[in-house]
Amino acid sequence: MTFRYGHAVNLDWAAAVDALVVQLGRDHAGEGLGFVYIADQLGTHADDILRRLRAATGVQEWVGTVGIGIIATGIEYMDEPAIAAMITDWPRSEFSVFSGRARAPVLGDFTPSGADAAHFAIIHADPNTADMPELIEDMSRKTASGFVVGGLSSSRAASFQIANEVLRGGLSGVLLSSAIAIHTRHTQGCSPLPGRHVITEVNGNVIATIDGRPALDVFREVVGPELARDLRRAAFTVLAGLPVAASDTGDYLVRNVVGIDPKNKLLAIGAEVEAGQPLLFCTRGGDSARLDLERMLGDLSDALPGPAKGGVYIACVGRGEHMFGKRSAELGLIRQCLGDVPIVGFFANGEISHDRLYGYTGVLTLFT
Incomplete structure (x- = not known):
């Protein structure tokens, strides 16, 4: 069964969240992890958006960030007051939201199922934080797989991240246990x-x-x-x-x-x-970006053991319409290859894959 997800556009933040909740559902009973990506036009309401999502869905654990552009399955919202969100079906014991204010599991920690607690990380980071490449490399060494993915926030106002609360500066995200099946690739632009x-x-x-x-x-x-x-x-x-x-x-x-x-x-x-x-x-070029995206999607499809439940796509702000010539063409290619897999994400100021900070790339992470 695929994850529940949704996306909405409205300058009225409450109306946007209410439209999201219709798609996400209200019957999650506190389980699962929520990913939420908020356009910078709505950034001043991030605390209210998080509170309303929690109250309406019952899901308490959320991660995400702000973006100039927001991504959902088959669609790109650039310079629009959009929100995209996805709720997984993972047991709360198999993931840990972390930040500078919340301790992360360390290597050698195990979940009740016996899985490595610190296996793989999805992170969001402030682009103004010093020594970010070194922080990313250090974070990768704290995972059993050696892998982190994510992106740097993009905003025309103050940047922020969400890790069970709205945060500024540094990096935050979620550590996933080895019980969660993950497949990730990146594509050059x-x-x-x-x-x-x-x-x-x-x-x-x-x-x-x-x-x-x-x-x-x-x-x-x-x-x-x-x-x-x-x-x-x-x-x-x-x-x-x-x-x-x-x-x-x-x-x-x-x-x-x-x-x-x-x-x-x-x-x-x-x-x-x-x-x-x-x-x-x-x-930079649209033709080379398209070819490499198709290559990456082919490699990822071949690696999947079965249908994906959902995914997160983080792409450079220089991609999308700027690189592919038409709004939503990039996400359309992903949809064409993978079908209607629930995907959310944002256009970033820098993309993170493995242990490195990239530019002009797209990083796709799928969960099966």
């Missing part, structure tokens, strides 16, 4: 340009030389003569790719080009790097 390079001189995130040559000279060659004449457009169009060490799938992290110094031929990217680190350059 960029296509690498030819050539693999090595950073040879760098200070923090400012690259001085690549392959022993001035960084900007290499960048100009990679982007080609047309873009090289308009460095502002080149910096928007072409991104830096940082290959993941020991990846057997060619995985890489995408980071923006955040600054160019033509006088000193320096290139700044959105991450601190080291001399000797490999470097790619990539371009």
